[in-house]
Amino acid sequence: MAKEDKYHQWKKRMEDFQSSGQTAQQWVSGQEGITIHQFHYWRRKLKNDNEIYPAQKGWTAFEVSTLPSSTTIEMKLDEVTLYIPENVSEDHLHRVIRVLRRG
Incomplete structure (x- = not known):
């Protein structure tokens, strides 16, 4: 998968997570092939790229x-x-x- 495709895939995943109302652990447990470590890595990466995915509501x-x-x-x-x-x-x-x- 191309780097840009992976970026957009994870951006969509983070949007899905935000709208789920679940904790990170709950959301990841319902996803196939995603680990909590991958989740946190991409959450930080997207946040550092000026994407806004707040940890708190x-x-x-x-x-x-x-x-x-x-x-x-x-x-x-x-x-x-x-x-x-x-x-x-x-x-x-x-x-x-x-x-x-x-x-």
């Missing part, structure tokens, strides 16, 4: 009608814009960025 989108007056930093991540006030603690900002990187 439950993110909620919301809109803020007005911006705080002390906003000094605007950070854009894909379709999300974060407005960071100048008085935010460095530790808190590190924690937020760590969570966003995992997602």
Whole structure:
């Protein structure tokens, strides 16, 4: 199988997994010829290729009608814009960025 075909095959598999609502182990156990190690390898590979397959569910989108007056930093991540006030603690900002990187 060509490299590009394999990439698209695994991309489709990850989409199927995401829509299944199952854990990785549950989903893999229902697939023929796929090991959990292959699953995690491709999940990381696709995520590193800027594909979004979050490990966690439950993110909620919301809109803020007005911006705080002390906003000094605007950070854009894909379709999300974060407005960071100048008085935010460095530790808190590190924690937020760590969570966003995992997602």
